[in-house]
Amino acid sequence: MKLLRVDMDQLLVKWEPVPALYERLGGRALIARLLLEEVPATCDALGPHNKLIIAPGLLGGWSVSAAGRLSVGGKSPLTGGVKEANAGGTAGDALGRLDIKAVVGEGQPARNSWHILYIHEDTAELLPAGDVQGLGTYATSDRLQERFGPDSSVISIGQAGEGLMCGAGVCVTGEGNQRSNHAARGGLGAVMGSKGLKAIVIDKPQAKPLPLADEQLFRSAARTYAQKLINDPKLGRSGSQHLYGTASIVAAVNEIGSLPTRNFSAGSFEASPQLRGTVLREVTLARGGEAGTRCMHGCVIACRNVYADEEGKAIVGTLQYETISLVGSNLGLDNLDAVARLNYMCNDFGLDTIETGAALGVAVEAGLAKFGDLDSLLALLEQVGQGTALGRVIGNGVVTAGRVLGVRRVPACLGQAMPGYDPRSLKGNGVTYATSPQGADHTAGNAFGARNEVNPLGVQGQKELSLKLQIIAAMLDSTGLCLFARPPIIADPQLMVDMLNGIYGWGWTKEEFDRFNRDVLRTELEFNRRAGITAADYRIPEYMREEPLPPHNVVFDVPDADLDAVFETL
């Protein structure tokens, strides 16, 4: 395997054998280690010393179901710490098939010098961005696929990333005209923008024989794993996650009183029934949209949808739970049509819907729009694309919006907006938000699925639960596995160990693999420590410890000492 270094100072590309230190790493694990080794932790995240890292997980390119996610990483301009965000689409698989361990963008060109990195088999070159500069991610993806072929993978940023806004993510195309898979969180779109990289295009690799270390071991484990996904009652063809996608949980999150509503001022939303996954599917199918399709080749879960308008025209896909909560209930919007329009606009500008929904919630609290009033919210969001001062405030995320607009109720940890679970009534997620080296992030360890195991309103057991989930998340993000595909691996980690040993011949034991996963967190925590992040930063916002959240009227009351102790047994 090889690294592709892209020197944006000199506008040169360089292939490099994978250094020994990185050999057994992929995705998030590789990002953490590369940042620790190569990036000064205190550097300006939008300056020349940060690096943009694009890496498939360890399973990338090996046709494992739901395991082709692409990790994007760097020092986050939002949190000031380590950042990995990942997305579906075809790019993770393509890089894996090309034997590319990672693409690493380094240095910084003059401002307003925009380029495209074009990768074709074992060649790579930087091309002028030309007329895609300034475009949204949809038009960018369209034009680049017109130019390089419809099967190419396009990784791009929109106006938000070009404008160095810290709410900007990175967009990844998928099969058949899919445009909206996003490695959304932590401002990595701004890091890509700071490198002057408008897009990375990867030509679809030619099929080639896979050099498997132990083909039988791999195939047998991969087959068992896929069969377990198919047989899983939630994931299989009659399962809620296949049928309704992530939106399947709207009702249940509302039920436990954790659905962010009107800038996190309530945990249940009277109009939540209109936002449910069942409604989403029904409306989508009735209007001729898509449901139950895939974001990654070969995925047997197939949870994707494409929401359509009343004329049957596709608006956006896939409409996800986090978007429904943050730009839906959190903004008091009572219908999916409204959510879909805001979602499309976020996607096109290349904005994280979580960060942006939270920022809009704060803007509403400041009186700049009205909860439930789509027009006023669209008018605000449009300004991000226009690059007005107010648009840039929103586009820079919830903490900046709170500061500029003078709002104290800012739902964020470590500078990053909270996703769709209020931590006061799902305290395990609060522990994860506060302590994850990634900042407030549900994918870093989501306790929602364990709500019957650990009382979401209680303090007991939350720190142990969060640690367990954070280790699992590190595993998923380093192998390229989708969150949805975790049950078979959690039930039998040997399956993952066998797949990896089958591919790479490392002869890992389950214990070694466990250590590998824990090391991801250790490495990230060390980067953050060097960046100056301390226990004082790994905290829940003050107001959430004091302002009771309806309907349960609970505050976040997991003691700081518990937060400080999460990693004691790492």
Next chain:
Amino acid sequence: MKLLRVDMDQLLVKWEPVPALYERLGGRALIARLLLEEVPATCDALGPHNKLIIAPGLLGGWSVSAAGRLSVGGKSPLTGGVKEANAGGTAGDALGRLDIKAVVGEGQPARNSWHILYIHEDTAELLPAGDVQGLGTYATSDRLQERFGPDSSVISIGQAGEGLMCGAGVCVTGEGNQRSNHAARGGLGAVMGSKGLKAIVIDKPQAKPLPLADEQLFRSAARTYAQKLINDPKLGRSGSQHLYGTASIVAAVNEIGSLPTRNFSAGSFEASPQLRGTVLREVTLARGGEAGTRCMHGCVIACRNVYADEEGKAIVGTLQYETISLVGSNLGLDNLDAVARLNYMCNDFGLDTIETGAALGVAVEAGLAKFGDLDSLLALLEQVGQGTALGRVIGNGVVTAGRVLGVRRVPACLGQAMPGYDPRSLKGNGVTYATSPQGADHTAGNAFGARNEVNPLGVQGQKELSLKLQIIAAMLDSTGLCLFARPPIIADPQLMVDMLNGIYGWGWTKEEFDRFNRDVLRTELEFNRRAGITAADYRIPEYMREEPLPPHNVVFDVPDADLDAVFETL
């Protein structure tokens, strides 16, 4: 002596005997200790757990020349750490004469509930702010002095503080219609605004016999000190500081290449001759303004000026060096008329001219105005008063402006804008900016005066110089002494010890007094440590280590290890 606690939750005032722990503290020393004891270091600086502390220095109320400065403090919303800023005017003296060790604003009322604290001899009450809410500091001071008498001291905030903007300071009136003494730095105006306190009015205290512990000791030391000020060649009646005020140094700072010019992109300014103190005095006197007047009763230095327009109408007083550099050369403005207009507007909105000048410099770099073009700069600044989104971005200071506007060249340390000395060519100030618990602040330890002692372009000796100056600054800010009045005390610290022993009878030795001054820094560093501020935060911006500053083409090259070692011998 007593403390006046103002409970803004309950809208109650309470007199309290001074706790033993605070008895021998004043000004900055008291603020540091009170914050450490009473304010959770990780609290929201604009939330209910921060406290606004208004305290005279230890010499306040005792008619010592140039020693009546008023300290304002709290946790800074800009730096996230400890903050003390001080101002001249009559309030420091008034509080001292009333035997009030400090006024402490606590808690937080409902939003948009605005009050005035009115102190008359030994009574205090909260009154509705009524029609002064929403006004600038000039009109607020005017109306409140109309109501409470022309001799009353008014401490107020403008629109910036009311709007919780982090570039907001606190304005203090002085004798004879003086309106513009500002405890400007660190966003304390926003802290005052977060308490719903529009103003504090102190009726002029009736003269009363001073209960001096040793009248002869005090009077003798105070007389010697004042005589030394009068005899000092720089401070006396023919001295540059009396004649030209702080503006006396424009030429010399330009000469050493440290004058912030066009957003800190150069260290000398071709039009600096038009900004000099000599020009300031000449024009001021020719137009019928004031020069050589006082900001504090009984000050023998008298460095104040009131700049007038061509019709002889007062624009603003006192026009100071930091303002001339940050809103003058830093914005490419080549005349004092322009500086005076921006200064007036900042004063009226209640904005720190340093923070705001730096933010405007960044805004120009982002293309929102032009260097040297007053109209475009006035148009930007006007938006702060109007409270537009862009105005709020500027009003929140240089780091927020840099982030929102996507500018990397942000001259700040610990979240606070640098004052008028580029650290690349006055490296001692760079060490102070980076390491002071107060953030980038010249009054925390200004190496300019020592430029003939330690080479400003060299690395050698800077950390030792900065520490020495930081200890002196802690002494000045805790006793209420003006920076200009320090030479006699530095030459003979026993004078200060005698004045304090004469007043309080503490029997301090010089060594004990030295320990007292060092303890101020220790206490502040401990508060910051608890707030999560680490060595990684006590740093100079990355670009200043890489981008050479004309005309000497030097970068800031004092090693981080030196920065980390500054307080080793504290």
